[in-house]
Amino acid sequence: MNYLELLRALLPETALVVGALLALTFDLSFGVRQSRETRLHAAVIIGTLAVVAAMFGALSAGVADAVFGGVLVLDELTLASRLGVLMLAWLTLTLTGGTARLRHPAEFVAIVLFATAGFTLMAAAQQLLVAFLALELASLSLYILAGFDKSRPESAEAALKYFLFGGMSAAFLLFGFSLIYGLTGSIELPQIAHQLARQGQSPLLSLALVMVLVAFGFKAAAAPFHLWAPDVYEGAPVVSSALIASASKLAGFTLFVRLLWPGFGPAAGSVATAAGSPGWLPLVACLSAASLLLGNFAALAQSNVRRLLAYSAIAHAGVMLLGVIVAGDAGLGPLFYYVFTYGLATIGAFAVIAVVERAGCCQKITDLAGLHRRSPLLAGCFAVYLLSLAGIPPLAGFFGKFTVFAAALNLGGLAGPAGWLALLAIALSAVALYYYLVMLKQALVVAPADPASAPVPVPADAAIVLVFTALLLVLLGLFPSVVLRIF
Amino acid sequence: MTLDPLQLCLLFSSALFCVGLVGALARSSTILVLLGVELMLNAANINFIAFWRYGPPTAPATGVMFVIFSIAVAAAEAAVGLALIIAVYRHQKNIRLQEASRLKG
Numbered sequence: 001m002n003y004l005e006l007l008r009a010l011l012p013e014t015a016l017v018v019g020a021l022l023a024l025t026f027d028l029s030f031g032v033r034q035s036r037e038t039r040l041h042a043a044v045i046i047g048t049l050a051v052v053a054a055m056f057g058a059l060s061a062g063v064a065d066a067v068f069g070g071v072l073v074l075d076e077l078t079l080a081s082r083l084g085v086l087m088l089a090w091l092t093l094t095l096t097g098g099t100a101r102l103r104h105p106a107e108f109v110a111i112v113l114f115a116t117a118g119f120t121l122m123a124a125a126q127q128l129l130v131a132f133l134a135l136e137l138a139s140l141s142l143y144i145l146a147g148f149d150k151s152r153p154e155s156a157e158a159a160l161k162y163f164l165f166g167g168m169s170a171a172f173l174l175f176g177f178s179l180i181y182g183l184t185g186s187i188e189l190p191q192i193a194h195q196l197a198r199q200g201q202s203p204l205l206s207l208a209l210v211m212v213l214v215a216f217g218f219k220a221a222a223a224p225f226h227l228w229a230p231d232v233y234e235g236a237p238v239v240s241s242a243l244i245a246s247a248s249k250l251a252g253f254t255l256f257v258r259l260l261w262p263g264f265g266p267a268a269g270s271v272a273t274a275a276g277s278p279g280w281l282p283l284v285a286c287l288s289a290a291s292l293l294l295g296n297f298a299a300l301a302q303s304n305v306r307r308l309l310a311y312s313a314i315a316h317a318g319v320m321l322l323g324v325i326v327a328g329d330a331g332l333g334p335l336f337y338y339v340f341t342y343g344l345a346t347i348g349a350f351a352v353i354a355v356v357e358r359a360g361c362c363q364k365i366t367d368l369a370g371l372h373r374r375s376p377l378l379a380g381c382f383a384v385y386l387l388s389l390a391g392i393p394p395l396a397g398f399f400g401k402f403t404v405f406a407a408a409l410n411l412g413g414l415a416g417p418a419g420w421l422a423l424l425a426i427a428l429s430a431v432a433l434y435y436y437l438v439m440l441k442q443a444l445v446v447a448p449a450d451p452a453s454a455p456v457p458v459p460a461d462a463a464i465v466l467v468f469t470a471l472l473l474v475l476l477g478l479f480p481s482v483v484l485r486i487f
Numbered sequence: 488m489t490l491d492p493l494q495l496c497l498l499f500s501s502a503l504f505c506v507g508l509v510g511a512l513a514r515s516s517t518i519l520v521l522l523g524v525e526l527m528l529n530a531a532n533i534n535f536i537a538f539w540r541y542g543p544p545t546a547p548a549t550g551v552m553f554v555i556f557s558i559a560v561a562a563a564e565a566a567v568g569l570a571l572i573i574a575v576y577r578h579q580k581n582i583r584l585q586e587a588s589r590l591k592g
Contacts, residue, residue, distance in 0.1 A: 129556060150577075160572065168524055170560075171531065172527075181538055185538075185542055187553065
């Protein structure tokens with residue numbers, strides 16, 4: 001036990017928490033007499049500095065095996081996931097500065113930073129207790145962010161639904177963890193794996209795995225645990241939705257892939273052949289198939305932009321679960337690349353919605369009509385994000401899908417569920433292309449509903465977010481090895 | 488058939504979990520749903536304590552530590568939950584879940 005080592009490993013979290021407290025202190029002492037605009041910008045600047053400091057902290061913590069007796073692990077996945085989460089949090093904060101109209105700006109920034117601290121801790125956790133605490137820190141902050149706009153009843157309702165589903169999934173997770181603890185006598189992942197390899201399958205283990213997977217399905221918004229996602233994406237403030245849809249996904253998948261493969265790996269079973277063998281892999285495959293089907297077909301029926309993005313997120317969760325399935329064989333590269341680029345494209349799409357909403361209303365898909373005349377920058381970036389989500393080369397979304405599907409087909413060809421899932425996902429990508437193009441048609445082709453509608457002004461902060469994410473999606477699509485090489 | 492104490496504890500905690508789950512799914516008042524969730528969390532806490540108490544006697548007190556933290560988390564969760572319930576109450580003047588149905592589709 002070495003506390004200095006622990007402090008070094010937790011530098012990013014320390015920077016984020018100190019930043020959050022500084023933002024609050026500054027607002028309470030110097031911000032009282034300032035206008036709301038000034039307070040927002042001061043809070044965002046402090047928040048951005050904290051995120052940048054956390055990035056340096058994550059880099060300087062470097063790569064080490066196990067820290068503090070195996071409580072935390074600093075491997076390549078931790079480093080990449082921490083940096084990815086921090087980058088997405090930085091984009092969210094910048095977007096907040098550009099577009100949000102908040103009554104309590106410093107509190108909002110502070111809670112975003114607390115949530116980010118939870119995400120970075122989730123990326124490093126290697127013990128059930130730390131994993132649970134990090135997950136709850138992130139979740140509780142996200143519930144508050146979803147309900148932050150007190151003037152709109154939709155925001156409160158979305159937050160309440162998110163909270164009730166989230167609380168239930170936390171209870172399932174804790175019950176599953178307690179059974180795992182009882183079965184293996186340990187809460188540290190390496191020991192759990194060691195014990196599980198000795199014990200083999202048992203009914204109690206199956207129950208524990210099902211309970212953990214329920215919580216995972218909730219966090220990933222996988223069908224049939226997706227019910228909160230459309231309501232939260234629609235009702236929450238746009239900036240909160242952006243964080244929930246991007247950084248929270250990345251951190252959640254990092255945590256659960258670490259839990260499932262290094263921790264519960266001996267109980268994985270197999271989906272490479274048609275007969276397979278029991279374990280959690282067949283269950284994840286079922287979740288993946290259900291999410292792919294439900295997400296893609298339900299998205300077709302949507303007329304609200306944010307609900308459509310939510311259902312497309314459920315469909316993407318299906319592909320990400322396929323990435324979890326292949327992670328044991330092909331490594332973490334495909335999954336991480338897919339989730340990270342998905343987060344970038346989603347945060348970009350929400351940035352477009354935030355900017356359009358600032359100038360008026362952005363609820364129905366038809367509200368996007370004539371975006372190419374009202375703001376060419378917005379329309380161009382929107383096209384990049386949606387085409388990346390749809391998986392059109394040369395954007396990053398295409399290569400993400402390609403690596404995941406290729407790895408799935410490598411598992412056992414078409415002999416088993418993994419291959420079939422890949423085929424299903426490829427077929428459903430065509431369905432997905434349809435609903436993305438419906439949105440793009442409104443933005444790029446249809447004339448504005450009102451010919452005299454004013455151009456949409458793009459604030460400088462939001463423009464940075466838009467251009468940065470669009471450029472990154474193109475560059476990562478052209479040079480995917482930059483990310484894949486890490487693993 | 489006789490049950491050893493660990494099995495009795497597990498049966499009790501499973502029953503508590505199921506009661507909580509049914510309460511959380513079937514009740515229409517938000518506060519009662521919150522109570523159901525708390526019951527589910529406490530069922531897990533009982534598991535931890537039971538596994539620690541009837542586990543190997545030399546084992547470190549991992550289960551107890553876990554429970555102390557999870558009680559704190561449950562308290563934080565209740566605080567956030569009640570705040571959100573108040574936020575909903577301000578808009579719709581009651582806390583019935585059926586009437587929180589603005590968002591659908």
